[in-house]
Amino acid sequence: MRVILLGPQGAGKGTQAQQLAEQTGAKHVSTGDLVRAEIKEGTELGRKIQEYNDRGELVPDEIIVEMARPHLEGDGWLLDGFPRNEAQARTLDEGLSEMGQRLDGVVALEAPDDELVERLSGRRTSQSTGRIYHVEHDPPPENGPDEGPFIQREDDAEEAIRNRLDIYHEQTEPLKEYYDEQGLLVTVDATRSIPEVTEEVLRALGHAAGAGDQKGES
Numbered sequence: 001m002r003v004i005l006l007g008p009q010g011a012g013k014g015t016q017a018q019q020l021a022e023q024t025g026a027k028h029v030s031t032g033d034l035v036r037a038e039i040k041e042g043t044e045l046g047r048k049i050q051e052y053n054d055r056g057e058l059v060p061d062e063i064i065v066e067m068a069r070p071h072l073e074g075d076g077w078l079l080d081g082f083p084r085n086e087a088q089a090r091t092l093d094e095g096l097s098e099m100g101q102r103l104d105g106v107v108a109l110e111a112p113d114d115e116l117v118e119r120l121s122g123r124r125t126s127q128s129t130g131r132i133y134h135v136e137h138d139p140p141p142e143n144g145p146d147e148g149p150f151i152q153r154e155d156d157a158e159e160a161i162r163n164r165l166d167i168y169h170e171q172t173e174p175l176k177e178y179y180d181e182q183g184l185l186v187t188v189d190a191t192r193s194i195p196e197v198t199e200e201v202l203r204a205l206g207h208a209a210g211a212g213d214q215k216g217e218s
């Protein structure tokens with residue numbers, strides 16, 4: 001399965017991609033994770049892209065395309081955070097047709113900006129396990145030396161969040177129309193619980209969750 005997860009920051013693309021990867025065996029490819037790994041390694045490229053990341057700006061297309069390319073060659077993937085604008089979408093289309101592959105679907109996760117800001121500004125990540133918490137809804141364990149320290153991403157600071165959402169609305173959201181015209185788009189309400197959203201995504205993509213056919217009343 002080759003699927004793009006589209007949606008604003010904080011809509012849960014990464015969380016959903018992890019769930020879907022477990023359930024379908026497709027590989028989770030997050031360009032944001034690739035960017036953060038490069039920065040953490042302190043490579044020359046990492047230093048170059050850090051300022052974009054920390055300000056919540058997009059890394060230049062040529063760089064991100066080169067970073068993503070080797071990860072797109074496998075059998076199946078769930079793309080999280082790529083493409084982010086029409087130029088990247090066109091580059092992806094071209095790359096896929098060169099490889100003789102095609103997209104199976106594009107899932108747009110939708111949630112209002114106010115909720116996204118609230119989710120992102122409270123987000124904390126365990127430095128050792130990568131597990132994500134929320135200061136109010138899922139607080140990091142106190143005195144938990146196994147998982148701490150709990151870090152706030154540079155780009156989860158208020159100003160960077162607003163910047164990222166503005167860029168999303170300007171540059172990424174128009175991709176919904178781009179993929180809708182190709183008959184690939186499905187939209188899912190991302191304000192519901194994590195398992196409900198996963199189930200809805202699988203249903204929308206036509207992969208029934210679980211083989212057991214539980215016929216309900218409805």
Ligand code: AMP
Pocket residue numbers: 009031032033035052053054056057058059060061064080081082083084088155164
């Ligand atoms: P994310 O975790 O997806 O929010 O990505 C974190 C940061 O990585 C973004 O704010 C950008 O600086 C960079 N980045 C990730 N994916 C892309 C992309 N497709 N195009 C440009 N920059 C990206």
